[in-house]
Amino acid sequence: MGGVEVRYRLAARRSSIPPAAATQVYRGFLARSMFSRCRMIPTDSQLFDVRARRCGALRAAVLGWARLLLETSASPRFVRPALLDGHLGWFDLPPAQACDP
Amino acid sequence: MTLPAAARRSGTVLCLAVVCLVSAGAPAAAESAAPAAGCPAARGGTRIAELLAGRRFVEAHLLAELITTICPDESDAPRWRIFDAVALLRLDEPEPARELLAQVAESHGEHAGRARIVLAWSYLRSHDRQAYQETLSAVPAPARLRLDALDAAGDRGRFRRAASALDAALRTDALAAHDRLLRARCKRPWLAGLLSAVLPGAGQVYAGSWQGAAVSFLLNGVLVGATVELARNELYFSAAATGLAASIFYVGNILNAADLADRQNDLAALPARDALERLLVPEVP
Numbered sequence: 324m325g326g327v328e329v330r331y332r333l334a335a336r337r338s339s340i341p342p343a344a345a346t347q348v349y350r351g352f353l354a355r356s357m358f359s360r361c362r363m364i365p366t367d368s369q370l371f372d373v374r375a376r377r378c379g380a381l382r383a384a385v386l387g388w389a390r391l392l393l394e395t396s397a398s399p400r401f402v403r404p405a406l407l408d409g410h411l412g413w414f415d416l417p418p419a420q421a422c423d424p
Numbered sequence: 425m426t427l428p429a430a431a432r433r434s435g436t437v438l439c440l441a442v443v444c445l446v447s448a449g450a451p452a453a454a455e456s457a458a459p460a461a462g463c464p465a466a467r468g469g470t471r472i473a474e475l476l477a478g479r480r481f482v483e484a485h486l487l488a489e490l491i492t493t494i495c496p497d498e499s500d501a502p503r504w505r506i507f508d509a510v511a512l513l514r515l516d517e518p519e520p521a522r523e524l525l526a527q528v529a530e531s532h533g534e535h536a537g538r539a540r541i542v543l544a545w546s547y548l549r550s551h552d553r554q555a556y557q558e559t560l561s562a563v564p565a566p567a568r569l570r571l572d573a574l575d576a577a578g579d580r581g582r583f584r585r586a587a588s589a590l591d592a593a594l595r596t597d598a599l600a601a602h603d604r605l606l607r608a609r610c611k612r613p614w615l616a617g618l619l620s621a622v623l624p625g626a627g628q629v630y631a632g633s634w635q636g637a638a639v640s641f642l643l644n645g646v647l648v649g650a651t652v653e654l655a656r657n658e659l660y661f662s663a664a665a666t667g668l669a670a671s672i673f674y675v676g677n678i679l680n681a682a683d684l685a686d687r688q689n690d691l692a693a694l695p696a697r698d699a700l701e702r703l704l705v706p707e708v709p
Contacts, residue, residue, distance in 0.1 A: 381672070388676030389683060392640055396633035396680075401687045416516060 345380065346372045362412045363394050364405065370417055378422035386422075390415070463495035472507045476514075476709050485511035502528045502535035506542055510709055513546050522546060529562070541567045541707045548575055570704040573598060577700060580606060594703070601700040608693035611685040620681035624674060627681025631688055640677040647673055 346368050361367050367390050374383035393401065393415065402413040468491045475484035488508030492501050505524045512521035525546065528539035540562045547556035548571060556575070560568055569589045576582035583602050587595050611631060620627030625641030628634075647670035654663035701708065 384672050385676045385679065388673055389680040392628070392636050392676065392680040393683065393687075395639050396628065396631075396636035396684060398633075400632060400691065401684055403691075 342368070342372050343375045345375060361394070362397065362410065363390070364412050364414050365417070367391060367394065370415075373417065374422065382422060463498055465491050465494040466498050466500060469500050469504055472504060472511075473709055476507060476511060479514075481511040481514045484508070485515065502531060502533055502539070506535060506539055507709055509539075509542060509546075513549065518546060518550055537564055537567075538707045541571070541705065544571055545574075545701075545705050545708055567705075567707070570594075574701065574704045577602060577605060577697075597703055598700065601696065601703055605693050605696040605700055608696045609689040610692070611688050613682040613685040613689070616685035617678045617682035620678045624677045627678070628684060631681060631684035633684055636680065636684065640673075640680070644670065644673050644677060 349368055349371075363370075367387065370390060371383055371387040374386055378386070394413070397413045402415050405412050405414055468487055472484050472488045472491070475481075475487065485508055488504045488511060492504050492508065495501060498504075505528050509521040509524040509528075512518070512524070522543060525539045525543040529536050529543060540559065541564075544556060544559040544563050547559055560571065563571065569586070573583060573586040573590060576586040580602075584599070587598050587602070590598060616627035616630050618627070619630050620640070623641075624644035625637035625639075628637035628640055647666060651663050651667040651670050654660075654666055
């Protein structure tokens with residue numbers, strides 16, 4: 324599955340920009356307390372972080388919620404499956420304009 | 425965004441090893457496969473097309489980059505650059521792909537026309553109308569008609585008008601392929617959004633996601649109920665905060681329903697869309 328995983332996962336690890344405050348709170352507290360195991364590529368919080376910077380908090384929150392519902396519905400009928408670290412994952416690349424649904 | 429350098433390096437080293445093995449192990453075969461070429465690595469050119477056909481785009485890109493680096497003066501080098509550009513486009517890397525296509529298009533060689541067509545197709549694919557129209561002017565007339573037909577694929581009437589300008593044989597095949605495409609896109613995103621606006625979760629049911637519908641219905645119900653209850657108890661600040669959360673969940677639910685319907689259409693129509701593209705833009709490998 325190469326390209327996309329390489330691009331998003333390695334880029335996220337190398338990123339020197341610290342995540343937005345809301346993303347830090349989510350990753351540090353909420354995700355851990357909910358035993359979150361996101362299977363989306365890029366992850367919900369990665370995409371939320373990009374959108375929060377580009378589109379503002381409110382829009383990012385609405386789109387973030389729509390993304391969580393998509394994860395709930397994740398099946399080959401809606402998103403492309405992929406093997407991610409030996410587990411099933413789902414590709415959902417953001418559109419060129421990250422503020423679009 | 426480009427592929428990270430580490431991945432490029434490791435892939436390039438791997439491909440280099442493969443090509444070296446091929447060249448070292450079968451030099452006579454390499455010469456017979458490309459007798460006119462002085463560069464043994466040119467033999468890998470046909471492999472790029474095979475990798476593209478097998479949807480192995482990362483490998484196709486790395487091999488094309490490698491061969492064009494080793495054999496930059498081969499007569500087939502512009503063709504490999506077009507293959508490389510298509511692999512990059514399929515990997516959602518449009519900028520480097522268009523740079524490659526622009527280089528070939530400006531070379532005025534035998535592959536320049538094909539590069540212009542693929543360049544216009546790349547803009548069409550990314551819905552960049554302005555750039556598409558600008559590149560279309562440099563495309564030869566018959567290919568322009570085919571690209572125009574592909575551009576109109578989302579609308580039955582427009583497609584029929586555009587297809588009427590095509591050759592008779594191509595027109596018949598294109599209309600049949602387009603009918604298959606429309607049949608595969610059976611969900612209406614606007615209807616899914618509307619249903620979820622009326623009753624949260626209804627659009628998700630229409631799109632075929634019962635899990636999404638249940639989560640959406642429950643959370644919207646809880647949040648709207650909590651907002652009303654808090655307001656009735658005159659806890660206005662809490663009611664406003666809950667109302668804001670309810671609004672976010674409500675709008676997100678509508679967007680999700682429309683998005684699910686659209687995604688289902690896209691995935692269901694993918695084979696038909698590919699077939700139509702192969703028919704109308706055979707220049708794209």
